[in-house]
Each structure stands twice: as structure tokens, then as C-alpha cells.
Amino acid sequence: MGIDLKELENLQSREEVPIDFEKMETKMPTSVDKVVSSNVTMVKGTLKQIVDFPKQLLYRFDSLSKFYNESVKWIDKLGKNNILSKTAEGIGKVWDLLFGKKKP
Amino acid sequence: MDQAANNNQSINDKSEKQPEAAVFVAEKLKEVNQVIQESLAGLSQAKLNLEKMINGEGEVPLGEVMLEDTKAMHQVVIDASQQIRTLQNDFLGEFEKENKSFEEKKSKLTDKAQIEELEKGFIESFGGKVVELNNGLREVLHKITEGQEKMKHDMISLEIELLREIIKTL
Numbered sequence: 001m002g003i004d005l006k007e008l009e010n011l012q013s014r015e016e017v018p019i020d021f022e023k024m025e026t027k028m029p030t031s032v033d034k035v036v037s038s039n040v041t042m043v044k045g046t047l048k049q050i051v052d053f054p055k056q057l058l059y060r061f062d063s064l065s066k067f068y069n070e071s072v073k074w075i076d077k078l079g080k081n082n083i084l085s086k087t088a089e090g091i092g093k094v095w096d097l098l099f100g101k102k103k104p
Numbered sequence: 105m106d107q108a109a110n111n112n113q114s115i116n117d118k119s120e121k122q123p124e125a126a127v128f129v130a131e132k133l134k135e136v137n138q139v140i141q142e143s144l145a146g147l148s149q150a151k152l153n154l155e156k157m158i159n160g161e162g163e164v165p166l167g168e169v170m171l172e173d174t175k176a177m178h179q180v181v182i183d184a185s186q187q188i189r190t191l192q193n194d195f196l197g198e199f200e201k202e203n204k205s206f207e208e209k210k211s212k213l214t215d216k217a218q219i220e221e222l223e224k225g226f227i228e229s230f231g232g233k234v235v236e237l238n239n240g241l242r243e244v245l246h247k248i249t250e251g252q253e254k255m256k257h258d259m260i261s262l263e264i265e266l267l268r269e270i271i272k273t274l
Contacts, residue, residue: 032224033128036231037202040132042236047143050188053148053245053252054181060259061157 125223126206129230134200136234140192154178155223173244173255180251189241201272202226 159175206226213219 032227039231041235043238044139050245051143051146058153
């Protein structure tokens with residue numbers, strides 16, 4: 001194992017890439033700018049939470065209202081006895097599924 | 105003389121080639137302002153919806169407990185909006201002062217290193233103000249959470265009550 005002369009030649013003939021010092025100097029101070037950006041993200045997060053709370057609450061109340069209204073409509077439409085028979089019918093179907101057809 | 109001219113040229117190049125501290129800060133400020141405005145609009149919508157519920161325009165009439173809770177929540181939302189506006193005004197006011205002083209100082213400097221140091225300080229100071237703003241917002245969030253927790257609890261009780269009523273009907 002020795003020095004690869006060809007590679008050495010290549011290295012010697014390789015042109016140096018000029019460093020653009022001007023560009024380097026004009027870059028923003030990354031650490032500071034990252035910290036500030038993350039502070040801004042933090043503010044966004046807090047504001048999102050502030051707005052989300054009443055939204056969630058209203059959404060939940062809306063679901064509750066819908067559920068209540070549907071229940072009232074269902075009770076009114078079918079009547080008490082119908083609901084009972086529908087419930088029995090539902091239970092019967094589950095029974096059938098689990099244990100096969102009920103004996104008459 | 106030539107050196108001074110080179111320095112000035114370098115400063116001019118810098119302002120043309122890359123975002124200066126003032127530009128960076130202005131962008132971030134715009135982001136903060138925009139998100140504050142969106143949040144205020146969200147809270148305003150929530151306030152209107154709560155008003156509808158209080159005025160009995162919701163789908164279900166509110167029980168006594170829920171009506172009180174909804175009124176309390178409505179007040180919490182109004183207070184939160186007001187506090188956010190105050191925080192926003194304070195933040196913008198302080199930033200304006202800081203920005204003026206920064207521009208004045210910068211206009212007097214010619215040394216590149218000093219300008220960079222000033223820009224760094226300006227960005228850091230802006231970051232500090234954003235943190236202060238966030239601390240203020242965290243307090244608003246805390247208050248809104250307290251109101252929310254009580255309402256959530258009462259809503260669960262209401263749901264249970266509703267289910268009992270339905271079962272009774274059956």
C-alpha cells in the first residue's frame with residue numbers, strides 16, 4: 001500500500017473553491033434568528049389554545065343539542081310502546097346473531 | 105480613504121443581498137399580528153355563538169346551571185379578547201420605540217462589526233418582547249381554562265341528566 005500518485009496528482013490539480021466571505025458575513029446570526037422564530041411559534045401555539053377552548057365547548061354543546069333533539073323526535077315519532085317493541089326487536093336481532101334463531 | 109469606501113460598499117452590498125435585522129423582525133412581527141387578528145376573530149365568533157345560546161336562540165333551552173355557566177364563559181371570552189388587544193397594543197408600542205432607537209443608532213454607525221452587533225441586539229430584544237407577549241397570553245389562557253373546566257363539568261352533569269330523562273320516557 002503506498003500513495004496513489006494519480007490521486008495525488010488529481011488533488012494537486014484540483015482548483016480551490018473560493019470562499020465567499022462577503023456572503024458568510026452577511027448571513028443572519030442563525031442562533032438568534034432561530035430563537036426568535038421559535039418564540040413566534042410559541043405565541044401561535046398559545047393563541048391557538050385560547051381560541052380552541054371556546055370552540056371545543058360550543059362543538060360539544062352543539063352535539064349535545066343534536067342528540068337531545070334527535071332523541072325527542074325519536075320518542076315523539078315512535079311513541080313509548082313502539083320504542084319498547086323496537087328495542088325488543090333490536091335485542092332479538094342481537095340474540096339471533098349470537099345464538100342463532102330464537103325458538104318460537 | 106479607499107478602505108472607508110470599501111467598508112461603505114460592503115455595508116451597501118449587505119443591505120441589498122440579505123434580509124437585514126429590521127426586515128426579519130418586520131416579517132416576524134407581521135406573523136404575530138396576523139395570528140393575533142385571527143384569534144380575535146375566532147373569539148368574536150365564539151362570543152356571538154354564546155350570545156345566541158344565552159338569548160335562547162340555541163336548539164335547546166339552557167337549564168339554569170348551564171345558563172349561568174354560558175354567561176360566565178361569555179364574559180371570559182370578552183375579557184380574553186380585551187386582554188389580547190391590550191397585550192398586542194403594548195407589544196406594538198414597545199416595538200415601535202425599540203425600532204426607532206435601532207434605526208437612529210444604526211444610521212450613526214459605519215463600522216460593520218458594530219452594525220452587526222446592533223442588529224443582533226435588536227433581534228434579541230424583539231425575541232424578548234415576543235416571550236413577554238407569550239407570558240401575557242399564557243395568563244389569558246389560564247383564565248379561559250378555568251372557566252372552561254367548570255362548564256365542562258356542568259355539561260357532563262347535563263348529559264347524564266338528559267340520559268336519565270330519556271330512560272324515564274322509555
